Amino acid sequence: ALGGAPGSTWYGKVTAITSEVAVIKKADVGMDAVAGDEYKVKFKHKWAAGDGVQGFRFEIHQALGPIQRIVYYPINAWTEESFRFTATNDGAVQIWVDLGGVTNNLQLDQFSIQEFIPYWKRYYELLAVMPDSKGPYHVTLAGVDVWQGEEDEGWYYAKAAQPGPPPESNPPAHPAEVVFFDPNKTVPSGEDVIISYFTEQVPEEVVADLLVLAGITDELETTATEIIIDQVWFKEGTTCLEAIKMLCERCNYRFHFKYDGTPVFKLKPAVDAEVKFTFTDPKHIASINTYQDRSEIKNRI
Structure with a gap:
């Protein structure tokens, strides 16, 4: 009996029974093989009842004779098989199923023969x-x-x-x-x-993309890093801020927000030998007029 498994797809299948005793034979499965090319055969089999005590022989033939012979022992469940063969001549491929002394009801389905590219x-x-x-x-x-x-x-x-x-x-x-x-x-x-x-990326453009991803649309204030990174990727769960921190470490840059909220990504400031400010009296440090509130902390996020 042929069939049983739903959704069958096939390139060639066994559809005819010839006069040979207990042999299902399809002389042309609908393909013209090319001598020397390799092909892959797939199909499913099962017993309608019983288990793998009895076997059957699956054969691939061409005009020059048999190419492949394999014995299978079905069980009472659909089992997929596959093997490869090399065509011996140009022309039709034959599928033979030799049942021998089988008394169980053998079911076969989903035959396919496709060119196999190593x-x-x-x-x-x-x-x-x-x-x-x-x-x-x-x-x-x-x-x-x-x-x-x-x-x-x-x-x-x-x-x-x-x-x-x-x-x-x-x-x-x-x-x-x-x-x-x-x-x-x-x-x-x-x-x-x-x-x-991946394509080449420059760090400042990656930072700008991360800010957009985080919902910050203010234009990034930056200077060119003159660095090119071949592959930029971050592990799942990495926050945008963590990702920007990694880029800072790679480029020796600093990232912060200005008082007005403008994001800044620039090279780490160099140490300047020139003195910019000197406390001339201890009271300068203690003065109630010297303070910094939260709105003036430049790295406030």
Whole structure:
């Protein structure tokens, strides 16, 4: 019996039974393979009842003969299988399911055969399409987030080129600045891959952006730092003020607000040898006329 699992999608599927005893055979699954190219087969199977005592043989054939034969032992639950094969000639691919002495009701569904591109050929050159890139920080596949380094599913980034060894080795040969997926991840052809990447930033512009993010729209009073940072990012939970403090430490700048509320981001004042003011009498310090109230504290936030 074919079917059972809802939402079946397929590239080719078993739809005909020939005269061979206990063999389901589809002579042409609707694709013309190219000799030497690699393809990936996926399908699901289950017994309508019973468990994995009895098995069946799944085969891939072409005109030159069998290419792949694998024996599976289904259980009473849908199980997904996948394997790869290399076409031996140009032309149709045949799927054979040899039931042998099976007496259980075998269910098969969701057959697909897709071209398989080895992972050492599946990389994205950032500099080829994004020459201003300073490295990736987020990737989506078909609109779904993919996390860096996640086992079997994640993406990876290689900054330096790898001229060798041969491509089948690990790591594979590749140019500089590439993003690639885990070798075990399925990446359907035609799906959108969106790579978000870092670009060069100057600290004073980052401070201005942080102020806007914090709701402060007053124009920032600043001087050029003449510093360029390739990647600017902050850990989740970092406040805008904490982020600005980090930038101050990086640039040896100081951040404060003037009396009228204008934000200031400027180089740390240098020590001046010239004396600007001298107390000429002890009473100057004790005078009731010498004071500073809260409105005059320049770093009041």
